[in-house]
Amino acid sequence: MTTSLSSTAKADTSMQLLKAWLAPRLTPDAAAWLDSQIAAIASGEKPMQLAIAVGLAPRKVGKVDLALTAEEVDAGRAARADIDATGWSVDQAARILLVLASHRGDDDRFVTALDRILATAEIGEQIALLRGLPLYPAPERIVHRAAEGVRSAMQPIFEAVAHRNPYPREQFSEAQWNQMVVKTLFIESRLWPIQGLDARRNPDLARMLIDYAAERRAAGRSISPELWRCVAPFAGEAEVATLADRLRSGTEAERAGAALALKDCSLPSARAALATAPDLAEAVDAGRLSWNQIA
Amino acid sequence: MFIDPHAHMISRTTDDYEAMAKAGVVAVIEPAFWIGQARTNVGSYKDYLSHILGFERFRAGQFGVRHYCCIGLNSKEANNEELAEAVMEILPGFATKEGVVAIGEIGYDEQTALEDKYFRLQLDLARELDLPVMIHTPHRDKKRGASRSMDVILEHKVDPSRVVIDHVNEETIEEVKDRGFWAAFSIYPHSKMTAERMAALVKTYGAERLIADSACDWGVSDPLSVPKTAKLMTDSGISAEDVRLVTYANALAVYGKSGQMSEDDWLSPQPIDQRTLYQGNTVLRGGQTPRVAQSGSETE
Numbered sequence: 001m002t003t004s005l006s007s008t009a010k011a012d013t014s015m016q017l018l019k020a021w022l023a024p025r026l027t028p029d030a031a032a033w034l035d036s037q038i039a040a041i042a043s044g045e046k047p048m049q050l051a052i053a054v055g056l057a058p059r060k061v062g063k064v065d066l067a068l069t070a071e072e073v074d075a076g077r078a079a080r081a082d083i084d085a086t087g088w089s090v091d092q093a094a095r096i097l098l099v100l101a102s103h104r105g106d107d108d109r110f111v112t113a114l115d116r117i118l119a120t121a122e123i124g125e126q127i128a129l130l131r132g133l134p135l136y137p138a139p140e141r142i143v144h145r146a147a148e149g150v151r152s153a154m155q156p157i158f159e160a161v162a163h164r165n166p167y168p169r170e171q172f173s174e175a176q177w178n179q180m181v182v183k184t185l186f187i188e189s190r191l192w193p194i195q196g197l198d199a200r201r202n203p204d205l206a207r208m209l210i211d212y213a214a215e216r217r218a219a220g221r222s223i224s225p226e227l228w229r230c231v232a233p234f235a236g237e238a239e240v241a242t243l244a245d246r247l248r249s250g251t252e253a254e255r256a257g258a259a260l261a262l263k264d265c266s267l268p269s270a271r272a273a274l275a276t277a278p279d280l281a282e283a284v285d286a287g288r289l290s291w292n293q294i295a
Numbered sequence: 296m297f298i299d300p301h302a303h304m305i306s307r308t309t310d311d312y313e314a315m316a317k318a319g320v321v322a323v324i325e326p327a328f329w330i331g332q333a334r335t336n337v338g339s340y341k342d343y344l345s346h347i348l349g350f351e352r353f354r355a356g357q358f359g360v361r362h363y364c365c366i367g368l369n370s371k372e373a374n375n376e377e378l379a380e381a382v383m384e385i386l387p388g389f390a391t392k393e394g395v396v397a398i399g400e401i402g403y404d405e406q407t408a409l410e411d412k413y414f415r416l417q418l419d420l421a422r423e424l425d426l427p428v429m430i431h432t433p434h435r436d437k438k439r440g441a442s443r444s445m446d447v448i449l450e451h452k453v454d455p456s457r458v459v460i461d462h463v464n465e466e467t468i469e470e471v472k473d474r475g476f477w478a479a480f481s482i483y484p485h486s487k488m489t490a491e492r493m494a495a496l497v498k499t500y501g502a503e504r505l506i507a508d509s510a511c512d513w514g515v516s517d518p519l520s521v522p523k524t525a526k527l528m529t530d531s532g533i534s535a536e537d538v539r540l541v542t543y544a545n546a547l548a549v550y551g552k553s554g555q556m557s558e559d560d561w562l563s564p565q566p567i568d569q570r571t572l573y574q575g576n577t578v579l580r581g582g583q584t585p586r587v588a589q590s591g592s593e594t595e
Contacts, residue, residue: 059554063565065566119345
């Protein structure tokens with residue numbers, strides 16, 4: 001397999017971005033250590049170098065929150081569209097940088113290195129390396145690693161792929177996307193930090209969620225108001241009736257979710273239902289109520 | 296607060312985690328060992344080490360218990376030379392991971408030549424990586440096996456103040472203490488050591504460098520051994536400070552030498568850990584429901 005120039009450029013851009021984010025947050029010793037490890041990994045002399053450097057990173061560079069400034073966030077988005085480092089720590093950024101150092105202009109080498117290191121990664125390493133997905137070259141060749149992260153029984157590993165990450169929206173097939181969204185609700189995680197949620201809505205996902213809602217109802221369990229966000233454009237009369245009911249007698253979050261979903265539904269009955277709660281309808285119209293607020 | 300510095304949590308249930316957290320266990324150390332039957336290839340060993348560094352740490356965190364590991368090739372499986380050679384190759388990569396507080400549990404089982412070979416190689420690895428060591432002393436021919444273990448450790452220039460000799464009993468305690476090692480006692484219902492005998496030993500020898508653990512695993516064992524021993528020691532008149540040393544502070548002192556375990560981990564965790572890996576101890580933080588218990592049945 002050949003490695004395109006754009007792939008190498010992407011690895012370089014990602015590394016420059018991470019270095020810029022890290023520079024003001026590292027002591028001279030930590031910075032020197034990181035540079036030496038990047039050089040050693042890039043030289044490719046010792047196959048164990050990457051695993052050991054990734055393992056040692058937190059004790060060498062520390063674990064404080066990255067806590068980017070507004071300017072740094074902007075620089076990030078300029079380098080990589082939709083990158084979101086909210087909640088990242090310094091050691092996570094360093095670990096992503098270290099794995100990128102193994103690219104050295106060769107996609108095959110990078111994919112092999114990433115496979116090898118994730119196969120034996122402890123939980124903190126997995127979270128860091130999966131958060132790095134949007135920064136890696138050859139994104140279409142590492143989908144299996146992202147899908148494996150989504151299969152994890154460890155919620156923070158799952159969320160490292162699903163939340164605040166543009167990679168799933170860009171690379172997942174519809175089936176993979178739908179599994180991720182349904183699992184998010186199933187493990188009682190949150191939908192709103194998923195990027196591209198509205199853009200990737202699809203009828204099959206809506207059907208799965210409608211079935212899932214029925215299953216929860218049969219078991220006497222509550223249904224996340226967020227579920228309706230992915231159902232709304234495909235809702236039938238039965239779903240509109242459910243939403244109208246939630247709008248009437250649900251909790252505050254359920255009422256807000258129902259209003260947002262009804263607004264996204266084109267059936268005349270949806271508009272009629274929404275009109276019964278003018279306060280919420282007005283808040284939705286004015287943009288004062290959004291999905292991020294109800295979770 | 297208690298630390299159980301020897302617990303094979305991979306074999307325990309969620310009920311155990313709940314009970315431990317409720318009893319005040321804030322941290323456990325899971326030493327790599329065999330799993331009741333011998334592994335036949337390095338792949339299953341690799342997955343085992345990944346498991347105790349991954350899913351098991353996550354599981355513990357859900358119950359507000361901090362989880363650490365010792366990484367090593369155990370003496371039983373050291374007798375399979377092909378496996379042992381392959382495991383030795385992967386150990387350095389695992390031993391340098393976060394949360395690894397020692398090389399262990401290593402030592403002798405039958406005291407064969409192969410056991411001796413891999414014991415020595417791992418002592419060198421511990422010295423090279425500057426990690427403490429947890430020593431498993433054999434069930435059979437224990438006294439001689441323990442004595443020989445200590446000879447070999449000193450021969451390999453590993454500082455005894457960084458080595459815990461585990462499964463110590465009345466017969467071995469004096470030599471362990473005299474030679475400057477830490478002495479750990481596995482409070483294990485039908486064998487090894489009982490809480491009553493442990494209390495008597497603390498009265499005789501003092502609390503310095505003595506450590507109680509449960510060694511709970513897949514056999515008949517009690518994950519609450521450490522808090523129960525603490526209570527029994529208190530009831531038998533041992534001072535609160537000595538109880539604290541034996542059931543908490545001594546383990547923290549020696550395994551803390553790894554730089555991978557500190558009181559802050561459970562008293563004031565880093566924000567990043569608090570968000571992702573650790574739900575906070577219910578005893579310390581009051582009445583949180585562990586995340587596993589309230590989420591869907593993905594865990595099965």
